[in-house]
Amino acid sequence: MIHHLVKDALESLDDPTEFDYLKFMSYYNLKTMTNEIMVKEEYLSLVN
Template identity: 55%
Template sequence: MTEIAYFDGRDTGVKGVYNKPFDTVFVDVYLDDLEMKKVVYHELGHKKHTASDYKFNRERCELQADRNMIHHLLKEELELIDDHEDFNYIHFMEKYDLKTIANEAMVIDEYLNLIN
């Protein structure tokens, strides 16, 4: 099972990192709870990536990790809603500070996958 460990990231600009040999996600302890959750889910999205994957396809790996984050955040969010038709993806994106067109496409796609 993947471990979660914390570090002081205030002066590093690093929010989190996944360390494959130790199967550990390191997260900046000074992040707020929402940002910490996003970072953990994102970093867990790197579990299947190899060093070679990341070296030659970094952007793809980052997008896959973002999709993992969005999937898990959406899954939690949908558990809070009685009627999934009430889900507003714009509010979801604002809540989690998701700003890119790629994020928007992932939110819509993951939402449709989860409700079907």
């Protein structure tokens, strides 16, 4: 699920380096360290 959310968020940005994972997590009400790690890992896998 997080994979698709991060992918959609990156597609909506002109520059993927502008991705702010804290705003993303706040928007989707993701609060745990596990969520943070998953978001960061998905971002890095999609950007690279």
